[in-house]
Every structure is written in C-alpha cells, then in structure tokens.
Amino acid sequence: MAEAVTKRRFTPEAGCPRCTHLDTARRRAVTTRDRSAETDARVLIRAHMNSAHGTVLEADWT
Numbered sequence: 001m002a003e004a005v006t007k008r009r010f011t012p013e014a015g016c017p018r019c020t021h022l023d024t025a026r027r028r029a030v031t032t033r034d035r036s037a038e039t040d041a042r043v044l045i046r047a048h049m050n051s052a053h054g055t056v057l058e059a060d061w062t
C-alpha cells in the first residue's frame with residue numbers, strides 16, 4: 001500500500017478542477033471573512049485531497 005503524503009500546505013493539483021474550485025471558494029470565504037464558509041471549504045479540501053490525491057493535510061494546514 002502506498003504511504004500517504006502528509007502536507008502542511010495546500011497546493012491545488014494542476015489540472016484538477018475540483019481543487020481549483022475549492023481553493024477559490026476558500027479564498028473568497030477568507031476575503032469576505034465568512035468563517036463558516038471557510039470551515040466548510042477547509043473540510044471539503046481536506047477530504048478531497050485525501051480521497052482524490054492521496055494527500056493528508058495536517059490539521060492546521062494553510
């Protein structure tokens with residue numbers, strides 16, 4: 001079994017529309033200071049990176 005890669009920093013995977021979409025949503029939430037939308041985006045990004053890219057983001061990833 002491949003070992004999961006753990007990262008502290010989220011970088012959208014090149015060519016992955018879901019990454020791009022979620023990253024945009026998170027940036028917009030930060031800009032508008034919408035904390036609940038930011039939290040939602042973080043949860044979705046973390047789950048997506050894990051399931052789609054085999055990357056585990058640390059709890060306090062940026």
Ligand SMILES: [Zn+2]
Nearest residue numbers: 013016018019
């Ligand atoms: Zn992706």
